[in-house]
Amino acid sequence: MLVSPLPLGLILDQIDTAKVEGDLRANIDAAEIPLHTVNADQDVGALSAKWAIDALCNATKLLGDTRRSLAEIRTQHELVQRNFVEAKAWLNNMLAPKFSLVRAFPRASGYVHLRKTQTLRQALPCSSRGLAAIDIFVGEVEGHDAPRLSTRLVRWNGDTIAEFCVEPFSPKGGWLRLPLSQAVSGDDEDCILEIQCRSGVAEIWLAKPVPFEHLRASMADEVLAAPLALKVWGGLPGVSLPRIGHTHATLSTDKATYLTAADLPKPAAFIGSVSHIAQQGSFELRPDIYGKALIVLNDIALENFCNVEAFLQFLGDAGAIVTFSLTAPGVIKSASDSYRLPQGNFLDETQFVRLADHAHLANVDIVLRLENAHPGAALKLWALKLARDIT
């Protein structure tokens, strides 16, 4: 075997060439070292120079390839870093699914019929990065076949960014969630929702009009009066989401579903205050001046005997006592009913925590209580995990 430094080539006369044989010859060939037999009148110098230039070109080309690969690796590395930074804050700290309402256009009175082969386009007022699902308000049209839709997220030139899964929807009409298998990763990009009707006729509802044409839905060349009624949901870029929202299917031991702030009713605050932070997808409790807060999420439909785990985050300089409890509907009707709740758990300053309880009824009230908190502290409720078995 030959070792570096290798020659650029070998220039030999006929006698010497004949001597290069066996293992030596095999190794020279394996190292791609050119071997040239010369006559007396050949210009050995010119031949050497040509080999040198070829070798330099090959090395430079290799350098170019390597630099390109390195550039791509660096680009990917940046993306991974960015994704990781976002993911770490959520997954590593609390393992709750991030599913927040990015933008919403509530349903108004208008709608449009989307027929077979027709395509509806809606520019989104948000970046594609992190987009996890879109809800549209859709129904069937009487006297027509049930519609079959395909939906994509596309760029300005029609290139696909991601394809949504379309699940069967209620014939009467209702919000239809179009989830992505995983939230969109990559750079922030302007994006368009494209809905194509494969068969049947779909009734797709519009939102209130907006003052800009570029945000109104369009069909072929016709710009409609308003955008589609829609909700845009954000997750963690590149991360697939577990089942989100109420489910009609029976919970199995290995399948869970999550309820985020968007799926829960507005809590009633008996002590302190509560606010819904839609951009984060959380509820935030603030204690009163005595350091107490008590909120109730009324009448949540669950399954019998299901476990409910609350993903909480306590923000404050000193610790506080937090109680998470599922009660029968109406047990907590006022601040003075607080004594009915069990003892709470002490949480240290600023931390994520999961507290669990068990539902014995199909409908329950979810109660959160904060005690001994410094005024200015806050308790965030990020999500509820519903499962048969909590590990």
Place this chain on the structure above:
Amino acid sequence: MSGKAEKVAIVMPVWRQASFADEAISSLFSQQGEVDWHLIIVNDGCPDRETGYALEAWRLRAQHKITVLTQENDGLAAARNAGIEYALRELTVSGIFFLDADNRLDPTALQLFNTLLSAQPDHDWYYPNFDMFGLDESQGHGGEWSLSRMAISNMCDAGSLVRRHVFEAGVRFAPELRNGFEDWDFWLSAAKLGFCGYAVPVAFFRYRKRGQSMLSAAHAQERAVLQSLRVRHKWLFGKGRLAEIYAQEWPRFAFVNQDGSAEFGDFPSRNALAAQDVERHWFAGRAEPFESRMPQTWVFGSPEAFAFLRQAKRLGSVLLELEASNADGHIGIVRCKESDSVALEPLMRHSDKGWEGIADAALISLPARHIEYALQGQDLMERMTRLMSHGTISPLGVFAPNPVGFATQAVEAAASFVARLSESDYNCPEIANASGWRKPASIASPRNLFTETRALNHGGLHLPGQIRSGKDIGFVLPILRFGGVEKCVVALAGALRSLGATPHLFLYGDQAAQAESWLSASFKTIHQITRKELRDWSGKRYMGTADGRAPSHWLAGRVFGPLTAMDAVINAGCGPINSGVGDLRRSGVKTVTWEHLVEETDFGRLSGTPYLALSNEAAYDLVLTCSQRLADWITGFAVSRDKLLPLPNGPGFPDIRTHRAPRDARLPLRVGFMGRLDRQKGVDRFVEIATALKGPPFAFSLVGAAVVEADDIALPDWIERFPLARTPKELSEAYARLDVLLMPSRAEGLPLAVLEAQRAGVVPVISDVGAVSEAVTDGVNGILLNPQSLVGDGIVALKRLAQDRALLHQLASAPVPEDRWAENAAKLLAALGLAPLA
């Protein structure tokens, strides 16, 4: 997309960023679709050996696609220029894109370039929104192209696609700008030639943002660099040009009618937007501030109110005041009051939050943000309360003849407009969801743009409706009555107008202006501010004469902003102006002071505005004098003769001489005094002479009133008094009542009264002070009196004229003095460079 791909050159300077350059070049090789490009890499003398190897390696990968130019290090601008020259010389490209070595192109960028070049043929360059990586951030630059916005904030990074013809017209990066903002300079240079950009509504490249970069270094020394940029682009930042462009691009006012329709612009123009379009504009502006060119000042009032103010030539001033009040966060209202003179006076501010207190307002103006705040209310009652709850009410009193009643139309229009907006379908919290996801860049909203533009224009914009003629000459007067200086200004303005110039009047003082149309007819616009602050002569003293005090910062914008729209500003005795004349001159406005006389104090010390001209001489391009004598006096104080332009007075109003038959010698000699009744005019001496000559051969009369100050001089009852002549007709009649005009003045310039008297066949008997002798030749066309023995000489002269009526007739029949105003106007225009010297 269809058709052949347009060839685009990508120019990429590289200096010490070889690895980043790899990413930038890789992004070119990842382009999608049918694209045709050529990359010109300019190695700007990078000292790293790696750079040379890397670029050569890339070149060898695609020799037909990549050219590497190497030069001595000369900076980013020069490197880009080298790439441009190569592209123009060697390639047939439709456009050039500048890709900095540390940025990356999106995979569809070149595809998009093709689309832009074919779909947007009327634009010259295409700039994107920015999506940054490293320090992640997204910036939106959307909205229709606006040069004024570009002047305040650099919306276009060098990473833009520029059409070939822009370079063929000679636009290049300035190599001397090595501290950054060379791209800003490039775009402004292109705009100077009439080219304009197009905001691409997406991002097509990724901008690498790091903690420290050339841009952050540029921002660190932003103040100095911006200043140099503004000096380089005086065509944009000088002479009020930016404010003018701003007003062309962004309507300053919305004039809202009772039906909700509105007119956007400087004045109501009967070109109203329908109510639903106004609504759409309003809410579009709320969600995406630069998508809608929404005015900042919303004015409500009846057409009659606008017509009244327009007819009084004060609509511009009123709107300017309303705009300034709104900019300060106040609700502006206008109350019209009956008066025989015209004044725009601020009335007592108040913070009465009820509508009743302003129900009688002729006009109401509301800042856009007040209306925005009101719309957040739950019901109409709450909305109207919210509307009034911010800021104070800043009333402006417009005193003028014959105001009509405007009932409650303004309040009703405002209320119905707010009600209409509040009921709009767009008025819902979800409208916020229509906002783009990228943040606006340094200028966050049109309101910021408005504020910044005002700040750069001396704190105020120009008078609404002012359209430049190229020969706009502004006269600044502290007072407008039928007095000497004012008559000179009116006469010169009339003559300038007949030579094609456009005179404007700026009345900055504390007194009402005479309402006679003759006084204002020569002026295209009149801007009046009536405030005590503008008669504050307590500034610094120069050789004993106090200058006017600089207006407060708050008032300065209203005073100087409108002057920036002038080609030349002539200060005719307004002291507070002196403080800002230097800035005006530096911005490119020609500045002129017009001097009339050196006065005397009670103790005989010389004083007066000529001393202020000496004090502020460096800020004036030209010093006008009413006489050669005064010009000589000023020259004696070391002012260059080249800076002096004597404009000898002619009669102050047009008239013709009517032949006078000799009066019967048995009738008394009618001797009159005309002018301000003060010591300077010598009214005390007049009384002394009249008292000495009291008797049948003489009839003494006085025409005039105290104007500037009321000297305590007792006037005997037997001297007939006539009110101040307010019009040329009244003045002609006053001269017709006299045989002799007695002017025992202590100080004079070249008095118009003498010239007018001579024209009217009245013999001037006048103290030989100032430049009087330039108008009166003793014994030829009047009698000059020695100022040292004036009373005695005056008595002798009058006695002689009373006895020798032939002499009186001879003096009265002397040739009519020349009307020099046309000649003066021509000389002035030539001196200002606004017309060739005949």
